[in-house]
Amino acid sequence: MPFTLATWNINSVRLREPIVCKLLEEEGPDILCLQECKSPVEKIPMERFKALGYHHMVARGQKGYNGVAILSKAPIEDMGEMDFAGLGHARHVAARLDNGVVIHNFYVPAGGDVPDRAVNEKFGQKLDYLTEMRDWFRDEQMTRSILVGDLNIAPREDDVWSHKKLLKVVSHTPEEVEQLGQTQEAGAWVDITRKDIPDGQLYSWWSYRARDWDAADKGRRLDHVWATPDIANAGHNSRILRAARGWEKPSDHAPVFATFDL
DNA sequence: ATGGTGGCCGAGCCA
Numbered sequence: 397m398p399f400t401l402a403t404w405n406i407n408s409v410r411l412r413e414p415i416v417c418k419l420l421e422e423e424g425p426d427i428l429c430l431q432e433c434k435s436p437v438e439k440i441p442m443e444r445f446k447a448l449g450y451h452h453m454v455a456r457g458q459k460g461y462n463g464v465a466i467l468s469k470a471p472i473e474d475m476g477e478m479d480f481a482g483l484g485h486a487r488h489v490a491a492r493l494d495n496g497v498v499i500h501n502f503y504v505p506a507g508g509d510v511p512d513r514a515v516n517e518k519f520g521q522k523l524d525y526l527t528e529m530r531d532w533f534r535d536e537q538m539t540r541s542i543l544v545g546d547l548n549i550a551p552r553e554d555d556v557w558s559h560k561k562l563l564k565v566v567s568h569t570p571e572e573v574e575q576l577g578q579t580q581e582a583g584a585w586v587d588i589t590r591k592d593i594p595d596g597q598l599y600s601w602w603s604y605r606a607r608d609w610d611a612a613d614k615g616r617r618l619d620h621v622w623a624t625p626d627i628a629n630a631g632h633n634s635r636i637l638r639a640a641r642g643w644e645k646p647s648d649h650a651p652v653f654a655t656f657d658l
Numbered sequence: 659a660t661g662g663t664g665g666c667c668g669a670g671c672c673a
Contacts (some may be wrong), residue, residue: 604663646664
């Protein structure tokens with residue numbers, strides 16, 4: 397049975413409840429993975445999502461910051477969470493579908509402004525988080541798994557509006573790109589979005605600070621869908637719903653979709 | 659070179 401999933405950094409699930417519902421109604425993914433819910437789990441407006449057919453949720457939350465959730469039409473099993481780099485943040489949760497596929501939903505630390513761990517502790521935490529992800533994937537050797545989320549890194553030159561201008565900007569520095577590459581390699585993860593859309597500029601995030609985000613189009617591809625090699629061939633139909641960036645009271649991220657024939 | 663916006667909560671932190 398094929399299923400479609402979407403991943404979306406929602407920047408407050410309570411404030412954005414109307415556009416989460418809009419996405420569920422108009423696009424109807426089987427699974428929606430959210431990041432930056434910025435809410436305790438018990439305050440996520442689950443009744444609204446249930447009314448649209450999404451009766452199941454696996455989530456981790458905290459007050460005001462971070463938070464990840466997996467919404468599903470079909471039952472899912474809570475597979476726990478990891479707390480990398482000892483941050484004590486709600487940045488990961490995993491769920492298993494009936495077909496045995498495990499979905500890992502990540503919100504990797506943004507890393508602050510200065511790309512130097514000697515002067516910016518947050519940048520060091522981001523690198524450490526990725527290192528611990530790498531070590532976990534190396535030790536676990538996962539199969540039948542999908543990894544989605546806001547990884548806060550745009551790895552390719554065509555994942556950003558200007559490779560040259562962003563080389564020293566956190567999210568596209570060579571150090572981060574190298575670290576993300578190691579994390580991806582450790583689990584042999586296949587970038588499904590780029591498998592489906594191999595060429596051309598591709599973004600999932602546009603800053604709130606731009607005068608006209610659409611016209612300026614200074615985007616970055618921070619949000620990712622990866623799969624383990626045993627199921628990577630089942631992934632297809634990747635797309636980024638850019639229109640959602642222009643919805644009422646938008647998130648600064650657009651949802652990323654993929655379908656898996658499994 | 660700087661400041662631009664937005665969300666958490668109701669100041670200052672985080673993105």
